[in-house]
Amino acid sequence: MRSERMPQPLARRILLSFILLTSLVAGINAWAIITVLHEVEEDLVGEELRQDMAAVENVFLTEGRIPDLTGGSALYAPTLRPQKPLPRELETPHPGYQEVVTERVAWHVLEEEIDGHRFILVRNQDAFEAREKLFYKVVAGGVLLAIALAYLIGRLTVRRVIDPVIRLAAAVRTQGAARPLATAYGDDELGQLAQAFDQAFNELQAALERERLFTSDVSHELRTPLMIVSTSCELLAQGPLPDNSQRQIARIAKAGADMQALVETFLQLARVQTTRLAEGDGVSLEQIAAEQVAVWQPLIEVRGLSFVYRQEGTVSGRWHPTLLRVVLGNLLRNALHYTEQGEIRLCLDVDGFRVEDTGPGIAPEELGRIFEPFQRGRHARGEGLGLGLSLVRRVCAQAGWSVTAEALAAGGSCFRVRLRP
Structure with a gap:
């Protein structure tokens, strides 16, 4: 059997809307920042490695030697420097720029072939990865902070928007049409709502009053003819009538008694708080x-x-x-x-x-x-x-x-x- 979902309170829906909207915006911003950071990292590091490789190529082709590099980069030439063993992550040729990230290492690598020899330029990115992880934590913290602020702002907004509505609902339940509701509110949307309640209360009260007066008036006016019918039946029953007529008179008397009971019921329903009996009144x-x-x-x-x-x-x-x-x-x-x-x-x-x-x-x-x-x-x-x-x-x-x-x-x-x- 399919169960119906209970509607969420309005205050909760407003608060959830604030949080969801902030989470969506903050998440998109965080994704954009991280993506831009990654692209900038690749462009900057890749450009630096290309400049270093151009300097190596220039020295090697003009002077015939392999220059020493500074700035944290390492240069591998397996055919020219066999004494400098090539890490196993770089054994497979891969011309061009790439990132090599394993459990053991994190490198930016640029590989080119110069005059028939492999030249592999490697820059360790452990320090950058550490800063990058710190940056990710800052971004995540910013997202969480934005959600927390959205929660606080949502609570304040709910209090300012919903609390007057709650007070109005409480006034409708307790005060009703006893006194006008609109006088306690300004000329805004909430005041218009209070005016609508006042108008509805007045119309309902007038309709109930008309019904009460109609019921009581009709019931009151029926009492006299019903009394005449009842009295006439009693007088006729005392006379020398045949059995068939006596039975008809008994039916008329019973119908009159039933109508009298209905009239009394209608009168009781037209009275206010008719069922509140004094101590000891009533029947079992x-x-x-x-x-x-x-x-x-x-x-x-x-x-x-x-x-x-x-x-x-x-x-x-x-x-x-x-x-x-x-x-x-x-x-x-x-x-x-x-x-x-x-x-x-x-x-x-x-x-x-x-x-x-x-x-x-x-x-x-x-x-x-x-x-x-x-x-x-x-x-x-x-x-x-x-x-x-x-x-x-x-x-x-x-x-x-x-x-x-x-x-x-x-x-x-x-x-x-x-x-x-």
């Missing part, structure tokens, strides 16, 4: 689970399905009753909506609860969007709009819970709600 998971079992078990069994309720563990704590009721009720409704045969299971554990079914399951391509609004599975039935699971996710996010969905290996689906982080 077992209480809401027992209540929902009493409501949903008959509806499930009348469809010819089995209902299983298990307590595998106990999660300590007290929870908002309306929010917990909406989450559990919508998950059971969803399971009933998609299951045609088999069973539906409600299992409580130490983290929260899960709702399992033996329905068609969840296709892999649907897992990523199943909690999005207006998303219905490919096996959906009835006239649902695909808002139940979206509401479950919103409620869980508001309450600080988490909800996940997965397909079961044996078939069906599982929705897990964790009430604890």
Whole structure:
């Protein structure tokens, strides 16, 4: 499986850019200096050797003798000076200029043939090699010094460039839209970024306020007609009506109660910090689970399905009753909506609860969007709009819970709600 590379922090990327650019420039300069030095060495030493060889040729041809040389050069003439043995590195003829470097010697050599005799002019370059190695060390030290300076300059640049951005990010996280951000920055690029954040915050706050007012207003206005429907159902149920009418009235009353619960949920979602309960408030998971079992078990069994309720563990704590009721009720409704045969299971554990079914399951391509609004599975039935699971996710996010969905290996689906982080 291919792993995604984590992006490097911006400060580190800037610092690495400084170091890499300096290393590249310093390396090219060092290479150029060493190359020029080597070329100059060959030109100068080669020219000196040619001048010395010209003087030897002039003396030999005019005076018939081999002159003595000064300046650290040695002259070999194997056919004229047999008493001066030729080093084994020079035994093979090699006319012209060359460098001879072995583990034992380092020479500049110029070989020419004068009047049928080999003349070999040799200059030892040990001293020059020593100076050359020292020069290489100086060049390498200069490269390392340049990299160190690039690191220091990069750190200073990062501090001047990135630190204001970090402060702005911290202000966005902690301060938000509480007060304008742009007032703390000048009229530069960073100030423009702060102004953009302020504008985005203001637009987002206005949109959230409009949504909150719309939700609360609609929910408030629905309370009165729902109360009328509920009261009318109670009055009609007390009258002498046939069994068929009584059943229809019971269905209307249940639908009205469900709508009343949704209205209460919407009102709770529209309030700020609705899930913070005072000490001792709220209900346990077992209480809401027992209540929902009493409501949903008959509806499930009348469809010819089995209902299983298990307590595998106990999660300590007290929870908002309306929010917990909406989450559990919508998950059971969803399971009933998609299951045609088999069973539906409600299992409580130490983290929260899960709702399992033996329905068609969840296709892999649907897992990523199943909690999005207006998303219905490919096996959906009835006239649902695909808002139940979206509401479950919103409620869980508001309450600080988490909800996940997965397909079961044996078939069906599982929705897990964790009430604890």
